[in-house]
Amino acid sequence: MKVLAISGSLRPDSYNTKLLRAAEELLPPEVDFVLYQGVKAVPPYDEEDDLQVVPMSVAALRSAIGEADAVLFATPEYNASIPGSLKNALDWISRPLATNTLRNKPVAVVGASTGAFGAVWAQADLRKVLAAIGARVVEGEVAVGHAPTRFDETTGRLEDESLREQLQETVDALLAEVEARALVPA
Numbered sequence: 436m437k438v439l440a441i442s443g444s445l446r447p448d449s450y451n452t453k454l455l456r457a458a459e460e461l462l463p464p465e466v467d468f469v470l471y472q473g474v475k476a477v478p479p480y481d482e483e484d485d486l487q488v489v490p491m492s493v494a495a496l497r498s499a500i501g502e503a504d505a506v507l508f509a510t511p512e513y514n515a516s517i518p519g520s521l522k523n524a525l526d527w528i529s530r531p532l533a534t535n536t537l538r539n540k541p542v543a544v545v546g547a548s549t550g551a552f553g554a555v556w557a558q559a560d561l562r563k564v565l566a567a568i569g570a571r572v573v574e575g576e577v578a579v580g581h582a583p584t585r586f587d588e589t590t591g592r593l594e595d596e597s598l599r600e601q602l603q604e605t606v607d608a609l610l611a612e613v614e615a616r617a618l619v620p621a
């Protein structure tokens with residue numbers, strides 16, 4: 436089984452990317468975890484460009500999602516919503532609507548912010564957009580508030596036990612959704 440991880444932050448030291456790495460630690464060893472690194476290269480969405488041969492960065496993103504059994508997103512909150520770069524990437528992924536590579540794909544959303552609330556509004560918006568695209572959004576929220584205090588500075592480990600438990604539950608729900616879908620006849 437392959438889980439693709441997409442961070443909504445482009446920063447090298449992103450707490451959201453650290454959160455995805457923390458999730459990787461909680462996966463069973465047989466699960467292949469891939470952190471997608473190409474969101475920054477995705478150009479602004481242009482419907483005209485989408486009618487032509489799409490940019491390589493877009494084709495690569497669509498195919499990485501197509502090859503994954505599940506996708507785990509971690510999003511920061513920018514001005515009470517999803518970062519523009521992540522929304523832009525999702526707009527590219529969403530086309531063509533009927534056959535986009537996120538359609539029926541099990542996905543989960545977690546998030547971290549430097550403020551108290553752990554990007555809960557951005558997570559809610561991201562879940563809404565993912566559902567509109569046709570993804571199977573699993574239950575579970577992990578809201579890492581005050582992110583600079585939550586990760587070990589050297590190892591990047593998520594130190595808060597209760598947040599680790601919530602992250603484990605979310606990851607387990609994501610894998611369970613993949614397994615449940617595998618049992619559904621095509």
Ligand SMILES: Cc1cc2nc3c(=O)[nH]c(=O)nc-3n(C[C@H](O)[C@H](O)[C@H](O)COP(=O)(O)O)c2cc1C
Nearest residue numbers: 444446449450451452511512513514515548549550
């Ligand atoms: C443009 C911008 C807008 C922000 N807006 C919010 C916000 O609405 N709510 C919030 O909790 N944090 C907000 N923040 C702070 C982010 O939570 C913080 O920068 C966080 O570390 C970003 O995640 P990252 O570490 O994964 O890059 C904002 C940061 C930026 C740069």
